[in-house]
Amino acid sequence: xxxxxxxxxxxxxxxxxxxxxxxxxxxxxxxxxxxxxxxxxxxxxxxxxxxxxxxxxxxxxxxxxxxxxxxxxxxxxxxxxxxxxxxxxxxxxxxxxxxxxxxxxxxxxxxxxxxxxxxxxxxxxxxxxxxxxxxxxxxxxxxxxxxxxxxxxxxxxxxxxxxxxxxxxxxxxxxxxxxxxxxxxxxxxxxxxxxxxxxxxxxxxxxxxxxxxxxxxxxxxxxxxxxxxxxxxxxxxxxxxxxxxxxxxxxxxxxxxxxxxxxxxxxxxxxxxxxxxxxxxxxxxxxxxxxxxxxxxxxxxxxxxxxxxxxxxxx
Amino acid sequence: xxxxxxxxxxxxxxxxxxxxxxxxxxxxxxxxxxxxxxxxxxxxxxxxxxxxxxxxxxxxxxxxxxxxxxxxxxxxxxxxxxxxxxxxxxxxxxxxxxxxxxxxxxxxxxxxxxxxxxxxxxxxxxxxxxxxxxxxxxxxxxxxxxxxxxxxxxxxxxxxxxxxxxxxxxxxxxxxxxxxxxxxxxxxxxxxxxxxxxxxxxxxxxxxxxxxxxxxxxxxxxxxxxxxxxxxxxxxxxxxxxxxxxxxxxxxxxxxxx
Numbered sequence: 001x002x003x004x005x006x007x008x009x010x011x012x013x014x015x016x017x018x019x020x021x022x023x024x025x026x027x028x029x030x031x032x033x034x035x036x037x038x039x040x041x042x043x044x045x046x047x048x049x050x051x052x053x054x055x056x057x058x059x060x061x062x063x064x065x066x067x068x069x070x071x072x073x074x075x076x077x078x079x080x081x082x083x084x085x086x087x088x089x090x091x092x093x094x095x096x097x098x099x100x101x102x103x104x105x106x107x108x109x110x111x112x113x114x115x116x117x118x119x120x121x122x123x124x125x126x127x128x129x130x131x132x133x134x135x136x137x138x139x140x141x142x143x144x145x146x147x148x149x150x151x152x153x154x155x156x157x158x159x160x161x162x163x164x165x166x167x168x169x170x171x172x173x174x175x176x177x178x179x180x181x182x183x184x185x186x187x188x189x190x191x192x193x194x195x196x197x198x199x200x201x202x203x204x205x206x207x208x209x210x211x212x213x214x215x216x217x218x219x220x221x222x223x224x225x226x227x228x229x230x231x232x233x234x235x236x237x238x239x240x241x242x243x244x245x246x247x248x249x250x251x252x253x254x255x256x257x258x259x260x261x262x263x264x265x266x267x268x269x270x271x272x273x274x275x276x277x278x279x280x281x282x283x284x285x286x287x288x289x290x291x292x293x294x295x296x297x298x299x300x301x302x303x304x305x306x307x308x309x310x311x312x313x314x315x
Numbered sequence: 316x317x318x319x320x321x322x323x324x325x326x327x328x329x330x331x332x333x334x335x336x337x338x339x340x341x342x343x344x345x346x347x348x349x350x351x352x353x354x355x356x357x358x359x360x361x362x363x364x365x366x367x368x369x370x371x372x373x374x375x376x377x378x379x380x381x382x383x384x385x386x387x388x389x390x391x392x393x394x395x396x397x398x399x400x401x402x403x404x405x406x407x408x409x410x411x412x413x414x415x416x417x418x419x420x421x422x423x424x425x426x427x428x429x430x431x432x433x434x435x436x437x438x439x440x441x442x443x444x445x446x447x448x449x450x451x452x453x454x455x456x457x458x459x460x461x462x463x464x465x466x467x468x469x470x471x472x473x474x475x476x477x478x479x480x481x482x483x484x485x486x487x488x489x490x491x492x493x494x495x496x497x498x499x500x501x502x503x504x505x506x507x508x509x510x511x512x513x514x515x516x517x518x519x520x521x522x523x524x525x526x527x528x529x530x531x532x533x534x535x536x537x538x539x540x541x542x543x544x545x546x547x548x549x550x551x552x553x554x555x556x557x558x559x560x561x562x563x564x565x566x567x568x569x570x571x572x573x
Contacts, residue, residue, distance in 0.1 A: 103328025
């Protein structure tokens with residue numbers, strides 16, 4: 001069963017901005033799907049159309065088989081949205097916000113109150129239930145938006161940069177929670193600028209740029225395309241100059257930090273064997289950037305270069 | 316096919332939310348109209364009224380009381396919906412409702428019901444204030460109640476349309492200042508249109524508020540400058556017309572969706 005099916009979706013804003021240029025996207029039920037792209041690529045427009053917040057110019061969108069145009073009630077009932085920007089009624093209380101949202105989905109007050117207790121407790125907001133939303137911290141507001149989106153127990157949860165501006169501790173607890181509800185059956189579509197987040201959580205990834213999908217595959221397939229990774233090694237003893245590492249590109253950042261680029265045909269065993277032969281002790285190592293980030297930057301840059309070349313060759 | 320249970324629960328939720336909002340900010344929503352109407356009664360009724368004498372067979376205070384009640388109902392019904400809906404647009408929490416499966420008709424009715432609630436609440440309060448200054452014996456209770464609810468609905472719908480088009484806070488005060496207030500003051504609240512020259516009497520008949528104020532005055536005092544049937548017809552047409560316009564605007568996403 002497909003949770004989301006998008007066919008030839010286009011959006012041209014009244015100012016002429018061609019935000020979506022006929023995208024196709026299919027998300028299987030139960031998937032954890034990343035929709036990535038640089039700012040202004042069309043991610044939020046796509047999510048806005050799926051949730052009926054933005055009118056589409058053309059194309060078809062179906063949620064669990066329900067067309068957003070022909071069966072809007074059934075389609076909307078399946079969706080929960082956590083938008084990019086805080087859109088809470090800041091003067092309303094935490095409890096009222098989630099209970100009212102349940103009411104808009106036809107959930108009676110008694111059940112809504114039960115669920116509100118469940119989700120607000122889960123997201124550590126129950127103690128703040130009688131406070132106005134404006135008194136909450138940024139992270140709490142984000143969690144409240146998640147509770148609000150889940151109160152009607154949607155089959156498809158859309159998260160538009162849910163962890164933007166949230167500290168790492170809260171971000172990790174949100175990841176844990178999202179992973180859990182995904183394991184329990186909720187399909188999740190996530191847009192984020194934290195590519196580590198997408199790599200850790202998602203099983204599928206689509207990259208959108210300038211209104212077009214430029215990559216759409218399983219995360220493992222996409223990551224296999226990464227041809228080169230850069231590792232930063234912390235050294236046990238200081239070096240005075242960059243060592244000769246045949247087959248590897250190395251650079252000494254400071255006496256205790258060595259940066260080594262590894263291509264797909266080499267591996268870490270090779271590198272450690274050479275380092276060991278030279279008596280260089282490695283205390284620890286880390287990826288300079290995560291793999292998805294490397295790939296993402298490369299894909300977007302490649303597309304921009306292609307566009308520039310096409311413009312240059314135009315007579 | 317619309318899910319009636321879902322929309323009924325959605326409507327109850329929306330009305331409850333509006334009532335909670337009105338009561339939470341009672342110092343902005345309920346107190347000012349009561350104070351303003353008290354001043355009207357003191358100045359126009361108590362101080363100036365005795366010099367004017369009687370109008371339509373009633374003393375001036377009694378004559379203007381129904382008009383002042385209706386004026387407060389109209390302005391508060393309008394003001395509630397325009398500020399509530401525009402506030403939701405401005406704060407973007409309108410999205411809570413737009414993403415939900417609740418129908419657009421329910422969304423309109425819920426907001427209008429909130430406006431009618433505030434209009435009625437203020438109307439009752441102003442009536443209580445009026446009773447401190449004059450005697451009001453309702454002649455036709457059914458007409459009084461029905462016309463005040465219908466008039467309140469008309470202006471709640473008008474407030475909704477204003478909020479749909481409004482892009483900034485200035486836009487929600489333009490219509491009340493430049494359209495609603497003049498129409499209300501020229502709507503027979505303070506005078507009988509029979510006092511006007513014939514030409515201006517005819518011009519006045521183009522003002523829908525004339526019909527509302529006079530039908531309400533008929534309900535309470537038993538006198539009116541216009542035919543009550545016309546009043547119901549006109550108010551009814553406005554309700555249907557403005558609701559249809561609101562629904563079309565919302566279905567198209569005017570002022571709400573990109």
